[in-house]
Amino acid sequence: MIKELKVIQEECCTPSSKPTIDKAQADKAQELFAALADATRLSILSLLANSLEHEVCVCDITSSFSLAQPTISHHLRILRDAGLIKGDKRGKWVYYSLIKGRAEEIKIMVDQLLGSPEFALL
Amino acid sequence: MIKELKVIQEECCTPSSKPTIDKAQADKAQELFAALADATRLSILSLLANSLEHEVCVCDITSSFSLAQPTISHHLRILRDAGLIKGDKRGKWVYYSLIKGRAEEIKIMVDQLLGSPEFALL
DNA sequence: AAAATTGATTGACAAACTTCGATATGTATA
DNA sequence: TATACATATCGAAGTTTGTCAATCAATTTT
Numbered sequence: 001m002i003k004e005l006k007v008i009q010e011e012c013c014t015p016s017s018k019p020t021i022d023k024a025q026a027d028k029a030q031e032l033f034a035a036l037a038d039a040t041r042l043s044i045l046s047l048l049a050n051s052l053e054h055e056v057c058v059c060d061i062t063s064s065f066s067l068a069q070p071t072i073s074h075h076l077r078i079l080r081d082a083g084l085i086k087g088d089k090r091g092k093w094v095y096y097s098l099i100k101g102r103a104e105e106i107k108i109m110v111d112q113l114l115g116s117p118e119f120a121l122l
Numbered sequence: 123m124i125k126e127l128k129v130i131q132e133e134c135c136t137p138s139s140k141p142t143i144d145k146a147q148a149d150k151a152q153e154l155f156a157a158l159a160d161a162t163r164l165s166i167l168s169l170l171a172n173s174l175e176h177e178v179c180v181c182d183i184t185s186s187f188s189l190a191q192p193t194i195s196h197h198l199r200i201l202r203d204a205g206l207i208k209g210d211k212r213g214k215w216v217y218y219s220l221i222k223g224r225a226e227e228i229k230i231m232v233d234q235l236l237g238s239p240e241f242a243l244l
Numbered sequence: 245a246a247a248a249t250t251g252a253t254t255g256a257c258a259a260a261c262t263t264c265g266a267t268a269t270g271t272a273t274a
Numbered sequence: 275t276a277t278a279c280a281t282a283t284c285g286a287a288g289t290t291t292g293t294c295a296a297t298c299a300a301t302t303t304t
Contacts, residue, residue, distance in 0.1 A: 072251095074291095074293080211281090
């Protein structure tokens with residue numbers, strides 16, 4: 001009996017048998033979440049999502065924050081590089097808008113990472 | 123005619139009328155996404171989500187990566203502080219597991235930020 | 245054509261983050 | 275009780291990130 005208890009305690013746990021995400025997937029997801037990991041950028045996204053025409057020019061984005069114009073430009077670039085927004089230059093102004101379908105893609109990513117009822121069945 | 127074109131060009135766009143997320147919400151979301159903005163931490167989450175018992179001890183997590191033990195411990199702390207995982211000490215070992223329901227909460231957050239069909243109707 | 249305006253880029257700096265070795269703490273074993 | 279083991283914490287080194295002033299490029303206005 002004591003011997004059996006010993007054996008149980010000599011192993012901490014049974015290792016996983018299911019495959020986990022690979023490094024390429026993890027790196028890609030990291031890029032996305034890093035773009036979302038800033039309060040200013042999240043506010044910019046919310047601003048675009050809630051604007052009447054779903055399109056806001058840089059001047060209005062800049063005037064919504066107490067940050068210098070190059071700082072906003074920097075944040076817009078990060079969101080653009082992450083494929084979350086796009087900019088459309090018309091005349092003197094650049095109008096930014098959300099890229100559609102990204103919300104769904106992100107939610108699928110969250111399910112793959114943290115598990116969801118559907119993924120749990122696989 | 124020319125005058126009318128001038129008037130149109132003197133304003134860049136119509137400002138938003140809908141409310142956007144406030145700073146407190148943005149800060150909270152930033153904390154969460156910052157915890158997800160690292161490939162190692164995403165791999166750890168995936169490891170927990172895909173483990174047979176949905177529970178893995180630190181030793182097995184550590185041996186899954188080419189990183190020093192204090193580094194893994196640091197990442198586990200960040201995930202714990204973000205409310206994504208919990209640790210259960212049993213004897214010599216600490217077993218980590220995902221906190222249930224967080225995936226759904228994150229997906230709702232994404233919808234609020236980037237807009238979703240339901241939120242668009244509001 | 246010159247001046248003004250919008251937005252992007254560059255370079256610098258401080259703050260935050262990832263990583264590690266050394267060490268501390270708690271538990272089990274001899 | 276002394277030793278070995280598992281994990282957390284601390285402090286330091288190197289890297290990345292957020293911010294701004296200065297500058298540049300493109301467009302419009304005068």
